[in-house]
Amino acid sequence: MSKQTTSYYVPSQSHWPIVGAIGLFLIAVGAGTMVQQMSTEQSSGGWILSLGVIIIIGMMIGWFNDVIREADQGLYSAQMDRSFRQGMSWFIFSEVMFFFAFFGALFYVRTISVPWLGGSSNNEMTGQVLWPEFEAIWPLITTPSGDTTQAMGWKGLPLINTVILLTSSITLHFAHKGLEDNKRKQLTILLAITALLGLSFLFFQAEEYVEAYREMGLTLSAGVYGNTFFLLTGFHGLHVTIGTIMLFIMLGRVIKGHFTPQRHFAFQATSWYWHFVDVVWLGLFFFVYIL
Amino acid sequence: MHKKIIIGAASILLSLSAAAEIETPSKYNLTQGVTDTSQQVYDLHMIILYICIVIGIVVFGAMFYSIINHRKSKGAVAAQFHESTKVEIIWTVIPFVILIAMAIPATSVLIDMEDSSKSDITIKITGSQWKWHYQYFDHDFGFYSLLTTPQQQIQNYSHSTNIEPKGENYLLEVDRELVLPIGKKIRFLITADDVIHSWWVPAFAVKQDANPGFINEAWTRINEPGIYRGQCAELCGKDHGFMPIVVRVLEQKDYDIWLQQQLQQVASAKKAAEQALASTLTMAESMTLGEQVYLTRCAACHQVNGAGIPGAFPALKGSAIALGDITKHIDIVANGKPASAMQAFSKQLTAKELAAVVTYERNAWGNDTGDVVQVTNVNLTEAK
Amino acid sequence: MNTATTTQGSHDSRGHDSSEHDSGEHHDQNAHDHKPKGIMRWILTTNHKDIGTLYLCFSFLMFLIGGAMAMIIRAELYQPGLQIVEPNFFNQMTTVHGLIMVFGAVMPAFTGLANWMIPMMIGAPDMALPRMNNWSFWILPMAFAILLSSLFMEGGGPNFGWTFYAPLSTTYSPPSTALFVFAIHIMGISSILGAINVVVTIINMRAPGMTYMKMPLFVWTWLITAFLLIAVMPVLAATVTMVLTDKFFGTSFFAAAGGGDPVLFQHIFWFFGHPEVYIMILPSFGIVSAIIPTFSRKKLFGYSSMVYATASIAILSFTVWAHHMFTTGMPVAAELFFMYCTMLISVPTGVKVFNWVATMWRGSLTFETPMLFAIAFIILFTIGGFSGLMLAITPADFQYHDTYFVVAHFHYVLVTGAIFSIMAAAYYWLPKWTGNMYDERLGKIHFWASLISVNVLFFPMHFLGLAGMPRRVPDYALQFADFNQLVSIGGFAFGLSQLIFLVVVVKCARGGEKAPAKPWEGAEGLEWDMPSPAPYHSHTTPPVIK
Numbered sequence A: 001m002s003k004q005t006t007s008y009y010v011p012s013q014s015h016w017p018i019v020g021a022i023g024l025f026l027i028a029v030g031a032g033t034m035v036q037q038m039s040t041e042q043s044s045g046g047w048i049l050s051l052g053v054i055i056i057i058g059m060m061i062g063w064f065n066d067v068i069r070e071a072d073q074g075l076y077s078a079q080m081d082r083s084f085r086q087g088m089s090w091f092i093f094s095e096v097m098f099f100f101a102f103f104g105a106l107f108y109v110r111t112i113s114v115p116w117l118g119g120s121s122n123n124e125m126t127g128q129v130l131w132p133e134f135e136a137i138w139p140l141i142t143t144p145s146g147d148t149t150q151a152m153g154w155k156g157l158p159l160i161n162t163v164i165l166l167t168s169s170i171t172l173h174f175a176h177k178g179l180e181d182n183k184r185k186q187l188t189i190l191l192a193i194t195a196l197l198g199l200s201f202l203f204f205q206a207e208e209y210v211e212a213y214r215e216m217g218l219t220l221s222a223g224v225y226g227n228t229f230f231l232l233t234g235f236h237g238l239h240v241t242i243g244t245i246m247l248f249i250m251l252g253r254v255i256k257g258h259f260t261p262q263r264h265f266a267f268q269a270t271s272w273y274w275h276f277v278d279v280v281w282l283g284l285f286f287f288v289y290i291l
Numbered sequence B: 001m002h003k004k005i006i007i008g009a010a011s012i013l014l015s016l017s018a019a020a021e022i023e024t025p026s027k028y029n030l031t032q033g034v035t036d037t038s039q040q041v042y043d044l045h046m047i048i049l050y051i052c053i054v055i056g057i058v059v060f061g062a063m064f065y066s067i068i069n070h071r072k073s074k075g076a077v078a079a080q081f082h083e084s085t086k087v088e089i090i091w092t093v094i095p096f097v098i099l100i101a102m103a104i105p106a107t108s109v110l111i112d113m114e115d116s117s118k119s120d121i122t123i124k125i126t127g128s129q130w131k132w133h134y135q136y137f138d139h140d141f142g143f144y145s146l147l148t149t150p151q152q153q154i155q156n157y158s159h160s161t162n163i164e165p166k167g168e169n170y171l172l173e174v175d176r177e178l179v180l181p182i183g184k185k186i187r188f189l190i191t192a193d194d195v196i197h198s199w200w201v202p203a204f205a206v207k208q209d210a211n212p213g214f215i216n217e218a219w220t221r222i223n224e225p226g227i228y229r230g231q232c233a234e235l236c237g238k239d240h241g242f243m244p245i246v247v248r249v250l251e252q253k254d255y256d257i258w259l260q261q262q263l264q265q266v267a268s269a270k271k272a273a274e275q276a277l278a279s280t281l282t283m284a285e286s287m288t289l290g291e292q293v294y295l296t297r298c299a300a301c302h303q304v305n306g307a308g309i310p311g312a313f314p315a316l317k318g319s320a321i322a323l324g325d326i327t328k329h330i331d332i333v334a335n336g337k338p339a340s341a342m343q344a345f346s347k348q349l350t351a352k353e354l355a356a357v358v359t360y361e362r363n364a365w366g367n368d369t370g371d372v373v374q375v376t377n378v379n380l381t382e383a384k
Numbered sequence C: 001m002n003t004a005t006t007t008q009g010s011h012d013s014r015g016h017d018s019s020e021h022d023s024g025e026h027h028d029q030n031a032h033d034h035k036p037k038g039i040m041r042w043i044l045t046t047n048h049k050d051i052g053t054l055y056l057c058f059s060f061l062m063f064l065i066g067g068a069m070a071m072i073i074r075a076e077l078y079q080p081g082l083q084i085v086e087p088n089f090f091n092q093m094t095t096v097h098g099l100i101m102v103f104g105a106v107m108p109a110f111t112g113l114a115n116w117m118i119p120m121m122i123g124a125p126d127m128a129l130p131r132m133n134n135w136s137f138w139i140l141p142m143a144f145a146i147l148l149s150s151l152f153m154e155g156g157g158p159n160f161g162w163t164f165y166a167p168l169s170t171t172y173s174p175p176s177t178a179l180f181v182f183a184i185h186i187m188g189i190s191s192i193l194g195a196i197n198v199v200v201t202i203i204n205m206r207a208p209g210m211t212y213m214k215m216p217l218f219v220w221t222w223l224i225t226a227f228l229l230i231a232v233m234p235v236l237a238a239t240v241t242m243v244l245t246d247k248f249f250g251t252s253f254f255a256a257a258g259g260g261d262p263v264l265f266q267h268i269f270w271f272f273g274h275p276e277v278y279i280m281i282l283p284s285f286g287i288v289s290a291i292i293p294t295f296s297r298k299k300l301f302g303y304s305s306m307v308y309a310t311a312s313i314a315i316l317s318f319t320v321w322a323h324h325m326f327t328t329g330m331p332v333a334a335e336l337f338f339m340y341c342t343m344l345i346s347v348p349t350g351v352k353v354f355n356w357v358a359t360m361w362r363g364s365l366t367f368e369t370p371m372l373f374a375i376a377f378i379i380l381f382t383i384g385g386f387s388g389l390m391l392a393i394t395p396a397d398f399q400y401h402d403t404y405f406v407v408a409h410f411h412y413v414l415v416t417g418a419i420f421s422i423m424a425a426a427y428y429w430l431p432k433w434t435g436n437m438y439d440e441r442l443g444k445i446h447f448w449a450s451l452i453s454v455n456v457l458f459f460p461m462h463f464l465g466l467a468g469m470p471r472r473v474p475d476y477a478l479q480f481a482d483f484n485q486l487v488s489i490g491g492f493a494f495g496l497s498q499l500i501f502l503v504v505v506v507k508c509a510r511g512g513e514k515a516p517a518k519p520w521e522g523a524e525g526l527e528w529d530m531p532s533p534a535p536y537h538s539h540t541t542p543p544v545i546k
């Protein structure tokens, strides 16, 4: 672990972090203002938000370019590489916990709040007095206040998407293998396929949302079934989007000839991220769609 | 040697606190209350307090012993030991045993407190911003209970006018008390209309959150007649501190008499409401009644001067609704606005009061529309 | 841009045998110490000490702001009636006071200490990810700028308590809640990035020979704290996200009408919130475990059991969250489970307290300011722990819950716990940071003034709570008047006493008696092998660990 510390690169000052902090500031202010302005004509929030996003994107490009350049100059030791990898793994752990909270909310409404509203456990009177008409079933297609919706089945698009994501994890794995064995062609082709699979997943998910809104009356405000459905799949979709962008960037870099079998932290990180997104989807598919 | 000191100190403290126990309604300590449960809770509280005090004396005693005797200025030389599996096991196990000793009585009291079955009387308690509603579940009757302490006693700002001295039950007095008999097992069904409130009467050791959309149960069996006061115990917005609970506990026969009176009053109120339908309200009459209703029910949010609180509660002075279509105005007061702090007042006010308060709002603070809303208008809108 | 500082070949006189170093003039001639000048040094820095200093200064500023809000609270509660502020503003003060103190004062102070001390203690040149370190700091002032400015918006700032229970924070909250949500989001990002940095530094950057069981306890406690942070800050992010969608996008996670439950909010919040309170105390345990042995001139008693106790506390902290929710109407089996788990936490915490006492036992004690604060910490934190144990007893908690008894409990563990330990740490390491000794006499005055006033401030709150005074109220019944007055007086005195601390620190930073590399006779650890003030770059060559 800490055998070799003779040289550790302490980077010099950089202006990217402060740019990133300002970017986040603008995003927070912009998003907050935009949400408040939703029912009005004003749009300043949206502009501030976009500015923030642009700055953050700029920061990422600049920052990563610095890191790539420094790596190319051979300034990084193996220890530094480990720091990056460990940092990325802990970051993914934090993402896992973020999803965990939403899964927790799903389990809670399914096993506690909805049955209680129907009068089970120590909430007999809740059902009798406050919601006499309400029937506790899952998926909750009729809310206590009487709104109705339809449940999303697991066959069809969700199943297709599961297959797509699973396949993409496999292709990415072998792309990585290709990188490690220095088979650049295998790497390039499989990585390209992975990225395209990511895109098609997003396409089908968009399709699914359109269908939910247009035909099924399943909307974000359709009671806790719709809430948990859209927040879980939505945040997952957001992560797939980010992952797909990362995959395309990696593809670009591979084509430009970056990465060696020994040194490819960015690729490794992307691949971990993609596998993580895949595992989350399996959880989703099982708990949101099938059960 | 120091063991003796510790034991001595402990016994002095114990006897001191035992002496403090005698004068019951203490300013320093938990109330023993007037129910068996509250007594049990009090005992539990005291046992655990004593255990903690004793542990504290032992631990701090040892610490002060070394602070006094093992100081460098006294020439103390540091010993070398820094480990001992034996003592470490001991001081892991002993606290564990103490905890088990605490958990046993706690468990039995808790299981008893949570069993509200086989009750004699059921009261449904509903919290809303910022008042309590009590429904006598077995009879078809209920009422709201509001703070009566006048604003002149509460507001002592430098710009406040005619400040009054505070009364004896400052902030703990209401217009209508919850009335209960002694000796009966009373079950409370507790819920809320808007945000979470919490119904708490220390003398009964009952504190139960009122969650909107859910009903929580609690129970009590009161041993002594008297008046018991409590407060809302969950932050519920601006006037969380002004949401008291007062319970008047009567002997069974007095309670029966009281209940009969109430049921009669309900019947006669119904008649009065029917008569009111036929009568015509004058402007002057409406304004007086309206102002009174406004000050007790509406001013908490829309403010006495009708200016509201910008960003939280809209101004009624010059508001489009108060100056515009009467039906819309009546509608929002009677039915409230869903998903906002504006509640439906049709349940809370009589039709006459409702008409009067709308009239008041349309003519006070320079709104001067000249409209006089009649009881019949109100009933019409309510129906649709 | 490429002024990289590789650590190779900087073997100058800065070594590990420099205990008698006359450090004054030495370090700033060092070729590797070219600190950039001016404001840009602080804005762009990647140096762990600079960033540590930034965190510490920011945290003290927040402490003053949060404290000023506490002063408004205490002034309003000085007597019954509404004198100074409107109830709605009072609620904003309570809320923002809690938020600022927790997220703005205590947590950044610990992160600052981690930045300063961990690389020095484990023999590393810097933090593992220095640029990210800068980023995680600079997000913080942004987040709090948003939070504080929301106070001046129409409808006011957050007024729903630092726990922001739904639906008070959703349907019934001011419009600025959207900003509150996003401020918490970016603040959470900052904490997570900071924590990742600490974990990676500790796991990956230890000098050869610095095995896990040789790490100073401060490093151990921070490792576990950082793990807790990475685990629960995302949960907080999810919570505020649901608040946002419930308020603005029509979801009903916390509304029964759509099948949700307001109590769901509390479960998710406290799943974050309870580990959060241990995040605010574990580093304190580490600090005290450094100071007590130093001034007892004796090795820490039971090092390994301290490590295990810390880990047990962290693990247990995930199983006790609903002890904040005993009155919400959970089934009795759940109440019992959470009661038992909560009580269990006393055991490992007790082990810590006993070990500290055993360390002092037959030591050779002296009482410099850090030691005074550390001793006060042990006693007063334990008192806070005792009231915590009382709160854990479910039937009794029905009486205590949401009264000033709870307020007393958590100020004992937070103010005389966390804050006192931070003060102790500051006095303990100030000579290392500045190269100068602080004014011991002023330090002692600060300690005694704080100790007395803090107890006048918080002890009577126990009585108020037991006698039935609810928390979060701007006005109260007459029987609570005299204690409240006393509490307020204690509060003003405690607030003013903290200005002494400001004076001590400023004086010490500007000059004073030069500090030797190891100003404390009994101190152990790599940080004392370096000259005072510590050179700009820590261990440029890995030190040798005995």
Ligand code: HEA
Binding pocket: B052, B055, B059, B095, B096, B098, B099, C163, C277, C278, C280, C281, C323, C324, C342, C343, C345, C346, C347, C349, C350, C351, C353, C381, C382, C383, C384, C385, C386, C387, C388, C389, C391, C392, C393, C397, C400, C401, C402, C406, C409, C410, C413, C414, C417, C418
């Ligand atoms: C640093 C922060 C911190 C710490 C360390 C603790 C420590 C503990 N807390 Fe506290 N707590 C808070 C911060 C903290 N708390 C806050 C902020 C709140 C309020 C939040 C809000 O609502 O706003 C709160 C509220 C709170 C409640 C909810 C009260 C209510 O709202 O009704 C409870 C209930 O169980 C509780 C329990 C405990 C327990 C059992 C411990 C234990 O860890 C204590 C263990 C320590 C000891 C017991 C002392 C030392 C031990 C010995 C000497 C060994 C021998 C002892 C025995 C066997 C008795 N706390």
Ligand code: HEA
Binding pocket: C063, C064, C065, C066, C067, C068, C070, C071, C073, C074, C094, C095, C097, C098, C099, C101, C102, C105, C106, C160, C161, C162, C163, C407, C411, C414, C415, C418, C419, C457, C471, C472, C473, C474, C491, C492, C493, C494, C495, C496, C498, C499
């Ligand atoms: C680490 C956290 C922390 C710290 C350090 C403090 C510090 C203090 N707290 Fe805090 N407090 C909380 C965390 C903390 N608190 C939390 C989480 C809550 C719950 C919030 C909620 O209910 O949502 C709370 C709630 C709370 C309440 C209850 C409010 C209510 O329920 O309505 C009160 C009331 O007295 C209070 C008082 C104080 C005081 C007097 C201090 C003092 O120690 C502060 C001393 C510091 C200063 C005063 C600053 C320095 C001096 C100056 C700026 C100079 C000016 C001085 C003068 C004019 C005298 N706090």
Ligand code: CUA
Binding pocket: B127, B130, B196, B197, B198, B232, B233, B234, B235, B236, B237, B239, B240, B241, B243
């Ligand atoms: Cu109702 Cu607090």
Ligand SMILES: [Cu+2]
Binding pocket: C273, C274, C277, C320, C321, C323, C324
């Ligand atoms: Cu807790």
